[in-house]
Structures are given as C-alpha cells and as structure tokens.
Amino acid sequence: xxxxxxxxxxxxxxxxxxxxxFNPAGWxxxxxxxxxxxxxxASTLSIGHVPLNMxxxxxxxxxxxxxxxxxxxxxxxxxxxxPSAFTGEHLFAVKSPVADEEMIAVSGEFLTKxxxxxxxxxxxxxxQMQALAREKGREPKQVWFYYTxxxxxAKAYGANPxxxxxxxx
Numbered sequence: 001x002x003x004x005x006x007x008x009x010x011x012x013x014x015x016x017x018x019x020x021x022f023n024p025a026g027w028x029x030x031x032x033x034x035x036x037x038x039x040x041x042a043s044t045l046s047i048g049h050v051p052l053n054m055x056x057x058x059x060x061x062x063x064x065x066x067x068x069x070x071x072x073x074x075x076x077x078x079x080x081x082x083p084s085a086f087t088g089e090h091l092f093a094v095k096s097p098v099a100d101e102e103m104i105a106v107s108g109e110f111l112t113k114x115x116x117x118x119x120x121x122x123x124x125x126x127x128q129m130q131a132l133a134r135e136k137g138r139e140p141k142q143v144w145f146y147y148t149x150x151x152x153x154a155k156a157y158g159a160n161p162x163x164x165x166x167x168x169x
Contacts, residue, residue: 001030004037006093007112009076015156020073022148022161028114032165036105039079040065040098044088051088061092064101070094079144079165091144109168110144111136116161129166139169 001007007026014020042061045052058078065071077093097103111132115125126143133140146163154160 001032003033003035006032006075006077009074011073016153019149019153021153021157022159024114024161024163027112027163030112032110032112034106034108034110036107038094038096039091039104039106040094040101041104042090042092042101044090046082046086046088049082049085054088057090061090061098061101064098065092065094068094068096068098070096070098077146079146081142081144108141110165111168113164114161115164116159118160125162125164129164133166133168136168141167141169143167
C-alpha cells in the first residue's frame with residue numbers, strides 16, 4: 001500500500017443514516033506506512049476503560065473536520081487506544097489541517113487485523129496484535145483499534161467489526 005494510504009472504506013451501504021456498514025475487504029493483514037500523515041488528536045474520559053464522553057467528543061471532531069473539508073470518507077480511519085483506565089486517545093485521519101483541534105503527524109509502520117465480536121474481547125485482541133508483530137519478526141509498539149461502527153449501528157447491522165492496528169518498532 002502506498003505511503004499515507006489506508007484501505008478503501010466502502011461507504012455504499014448505510015441503512016442506519018449514521019455509520020456505513022463496514023466492508024472488511026482489503027483491511028485484514030495489511031501493512032500501512034505513514035510518513036507525517038496528518039491526524040486530529042482528541043481525548044475522552046473513561047472509568048475503567050468505559051468511555052463517558054465519546055459521543056460528544058466524536059461529534060465535535062467530526063463537525064470540525066467537515067467544516068474544514070478535511071475528511072475523506074473513502075480513507076476514513078480513527079485509531080483509538082486507552083493510555084489508562086481513565087483516558088482514551090483517538091486519532092482521526094484527515095487530509096488537511098482542522099481549526100480548533102489538536103493536529104499531529106504520525107509516521108510509522110502498522111499491521112492490521114480485522115476482528116468481529118464484543119468490546120469485552122478487546123484484551124484478547126490486544127494480545128493477538130502484539131503476537132502478530134512478533135510473528136513478523138518485529139517488536140510491537142502501540143496497539144490501536146478502529147471501531148468501524150458505533151454500538152447502535154453494530155447492533156443494527158448484526159456485526160461489530162473492529163480493525164486492530166499494531167505499530168511496529
């Protein structure tokens with residue numbers, strides 16, 4: 001895959017009016033290469049890894065991205081991780097700067113794996129992502145997850161696909 005590209009994010013099926021139904025084609029077992037790829041960085045509050053204000057934060061960031069014409073639905077990617085039990089970190093891929101949001105540039109190599117199942121399986125998925133990096137002869141750095149649909153849409157579609165991304169050392 002070319003530098004700073006993500007797999008195509010098929011937006012063609014959206015029966016909920018919220019999240020498009022995730023099509024995993026092209027997302028599993030990919031190598032992503034980022035060099036100064038722009039992202040909006042946002043934080044959420046959590047209690048025991050359960051987010052408290054994710055909806056509000058995501059809505060604000062998405063509104064600012066839309067206002068700046070910085071989004072590309074076909075290249076959508078939101079990488080999320082929990083640095084602690086009380087904080088979530090979220091990186092929203094954008095194609096240009098977004099006013100009123102923290103901008104960062106990400107460089108690195110990432111491996112992907114598509115999972116299906118409840119959020120309670122996250123701890124196991126985290127370990128699988130670390131093992132995937134080691135299988136490739138690399139050490140894992142940070143593990144991120146791309147929650148492809150909100151909980152309501154996952155329920156409506158009858159599936160909860162989540163993409164794991166492990167940064168390689």
